[in-house]
Amino acid sequence: MALLFSSQTDDADLWRDALADELPDLDFRVWTPGGEEGEDIGDPADIEYALVGAPKKGALKEFPNLKAIFSLGAGVDHLMVGRDLPRDVPVVRLVDPGLTRGIREYVIYWVLHHHRHFGEYGRLVAEKRWRQLPQADTRKKRVGIMGLGILGADAAAKLRALEIDVAGWSRTPKDLEGVTGFHGADGLGPFLERTEILVCLLPLTPETEAIINADTLARLPRGAVVINAARGGHVVDEDLLLALDSGHLAAATLDVFHTEPLPGDHPYWDHPKVTVTPHVASLTVPATAAEAVAANIRRIRAGQPPEPIVDPEAGY
Numbered sequence: 001m002a003l004l005f006s007s008q009t010d011d012a013d014l015w016r017d018a019l020a021d022e023l024p025d026l027d028f029r030v031w032t033p034g035g036e037e038g039e040d041i042g043d044p045a046d047i048e049y050a051l052v053g054a055p056k057k058g059a060l061k062e063f064p065n066l067k068a069i070f071s072l073g074a075g076v077d078h079l080m081v082g083r084d085l086p087r088d089v090p091v092v093r094l095v096d097p098g099l100t101r102g103i104r105e106y107v108i109y110w111v112l113h114h115h116r117h118f119g120e121y122g123r124l125v126a127e128k129r130w131r132q133l134p135q136a137d138t139r140k141k142r143v144g145i146m147g148l149g150i151l152g153a154d155a156a157a158k159l160r161a162l163e164i165d166v167a168g169w170s171r172t173p174k175d176l177e178g179v180t181g182f183h184g185a186d187g188l189g190p191f192l193e194r195t196e197i198l199v200c201l202l203p204l205t206p207e208t209e210a211i212i213n214a215d216t217l218a219r220l221p222r223g224a225v226v227i228n229a230a231r232g233g234h235v236v237d238e239d240l241l242l243a244l245d246s247g248h249l250a251a252a253t254l255d256v257f258h259t260e261p262l263p264g265d266h267p268y269w270d271h272p273k274v275t276v277t278p279h280v281a282s283l284t285v286p287a288t289a290a291e292a293v294a295a296n297i298r299r300i301r302a303g304q305p306p307e308p309i310v311d312p313e314a315g316y
Helices: 011-023 097-115 118-126 152-161 184-193 212-217 237-245 286-301
Strands: 004-006 027-030 047-052 068-069 142-146 165-170 180-183 196-199 224-228 251-255 274-276
Touching: 004 011, 011 027, 011 165, 011 286, 027 224, 047 286, 068 286, 097 118, 097 196, 097 251, 097 286, 142 152, 142 184, 152 165, 180 184, 184 212, 196 274, 212 237, 237 251
Parallel strands: 004 027, 004 047, 047 068, 142 165, 142 196, 165 180, 196 224, 224 251, 251 274
Antiparallel strands: none
């Protein structure tokens, strides 16, 4: 029994050591993306599990005994779009407590940053100006989270613990304690109209691509803020920049982009209302993520399905 590891960004040695602690008998084999033809990974029939980033199109069809494909990140769009995966092999999302904590911290930090005007204070301090800005009632700050999966639901709950007024929007109805729920196309407009700080934590699918566009941004109240910690493909850059330049939006914090690294000539870098972070809202930590992967391998060995399995129709 062997696991195939393939990633252009993740450290294979860290993953090997972390999985060895969980499953000492697991045969860990590394497949370098873009490696030379005929790279020796042993008998393809030995491979039962694949832990991958963005494999070459059709590459995973080479392994006849593959039982599960594990995503190396919280999202799965890098696996579901144009990869030509083997049929009937489940794609399993990575549900890692470390990833969830990271997103939680990022969202709370930036929501409070914008709510308490810390960006403006930074500019005032740089100019050596002593000025106190009006402080709004946290209980009246209306935050809206797009996407109420594991990450979105957790962030919503933690913001509610700070007494922030939280709403959420999702494809299907979700019932979260203390969170005002909206869903579907009919619910998007009312959700946006009540949202002062918009947080995007959606999966990237054909239905959610470019969802943050001129029309949706116009539904936000004037002075709203956008925080995107999901995927760059959710945002129409030109529309966001226009909304910022017109004064309709007060600010944007962006962690993800259409092209990464973000090109040096991109207008986001120098825009006074935009904060760029380099896709660090939450990073996969092998020491904790390996526990989730190993738990699913144990489930498969016991004849149980891994979880959570990606719905190919929904794309997440």
